[in-house]
Amino acid sequence: xxxxxxxxxxxxxxxxxxxxxxxxxxxxxxxxxxxxxxxxxxxxxxxxxxxxxxxxxxxxxxxxxxxxxxxxxxxxxxxxxxxxxxxxxxxxxxxxxxxxxxxxxxxxxxxxxxxxxxxxxxxxxxxxxxxxxxxxxxxxxxxxxxxxxxxxxxxxxxxxxxxxxxxxxxxxxxxxxxxxxxxxxxxxxxxxxxxxxxxxxxxxxxxxxxxxxxxxxxxxxxxxxxxxxxxxxxxxxxxxxxxxxxxxxxxxxxxxxxxxxxxxxxxxxxxxxxxxxxxxxxxxxxxxxxxxxxxxxxxxxxxxxxxxxxxxxxxx
Numbered sequence: 001x002x003x004x005x006x007x008x009x010x011x012x013x014x015x016x017x018x019x020x021x022x023x024x025x026x027x028x029x030x031x032x033x034x035x036x037x038x039x040x041x042x043x044x045x046x047x048x049x050x051x052x053x054x055x056x057x058x059x060x061x062x063x064x065x066x067x068x069x070x071x072x073x074x075x076x077x078x079x080x081x082x083x084x085x086x087x088x089x090x091x092x093x094x095x096x097x098x099x100x101x102x103x104x105x106x107x108x109x110x111x112x113x114x115x116x117x118x119x120x121x122x123x124x125x126x127x128x129x130x131x132x133x134x135x136x137x138x139x140x141x142x143x144x145x146x147x148x149x150x151x152x153x154x155x156x157x158x159x160x161x162x163x164x165x166x167x168x169x170x171x172x173x174x175x176x177x178x179x180x181x182x183x184x185x186x187x188x189x190x191x192x193x194x195x196x197x198x199x200x201x202x203x204x205x206x207x208x209x210x211x212x213x214x215x216x217x218x219x220x221x222x223x224x225x226x227x228x229x230x231x232x233x234x235x236x237x238x239x240x241x242x243x244x245x246x247x248x249x250x251x252x253x254x255x256x257x258x259x260x261x262x263x264x265x266x267x268x269x270x271x272x273x274x275x276x277x278x279x280x281x282x283x284x285x286x287x288x289x290x291x292x293x294x295x296x297x298x299x300x301x302x303x304x305x306x307x308x309x310x311x312x313x314x315x316x
Contacts, residue, residue: 083114247282
């Protein structure tokens with residue numbers, strides 16, 4: 001009888017040891033990135049997040065970092081405050097070469113008290129390298145020096161900033177899409193000038209560029225036109241009207257100028273690029289469907305480099 005009790009106690013002890021060992025192991029699976037939520041009573045959101053997270057980790061270890069980003073983003077949509085997902089999403093962005101995005105997610109997790117000194121050191125090392133660079137690295141590295149909120153003491157300063165145009169004196173122009181304004185702001189974030197356009201005002205200002213003659217050119221997406229301004233932002237004239245002919249546009253977005261003073265406008269509504277001369281007269285347009293070209297679907301960004309024109313089409 002004594003032997004049976006002794007054997008029973010020994011069995012209970014072994015079972016207890018196995019239980020605590022299993023618990024300890026299940027906690028460490030968090031750091032391995034798999035079976036993350038398996039030891040919890042999960043809500044539907046946690047269950048979906050766990051599955052997307054698992055797929056993300058698998059893609060990460062296969063070297064498919066872009067796929068991992070997609071999976072971790074999906075997991076984060078279910079659990080926006082999960083620090084582990086934030087860290088792994090940051091890791092994937094870092095492996096993809098997008099250090100700025102990686103730092104943003106890591107910093108959010110660190111601010112939430114996650115990761116301790118190890119994560120803080122990783123953030124500092126990557127951020128320091130981005131600022132100082134390397135003697136053998138000829139690429140320009142940028143670092144955020146500050147940010148300006150659209151609210152000040154609860155008051156709205158601007159809303160829907162889309163484009164920024166820097167000036168030589170350190171000030172910069174900002175198009176405020178939601179409030180239909182063009183703002184001139186200094187390095188301290190103070191609004192020096194607030195321009196609303198002519199009597200009828202701007203209509204969804206989107207992009208702004210400085211022309212070679214010193215004037216400013218502003219696109220009005222809902223106004224279906226461009227506004228030519230002087231160097232101080234005062235209105236001079238409109239360029240273009242609504243329509244589908246040469247010199248007309250529907251939903252103009254981004255602007256560029258070439259060495260000859262010709263102006264290029266991505267015409268989102270007409271799915272093309274409109275071209276004007278230096279005086280604002282319509283010349284021609286391109287990017288529509290032909291027998292050998294499927295046409296621009298959703299043209300947005302545009303840039304002129306040497307004799308080439310680059311257009312970003314966000315639809316395939």
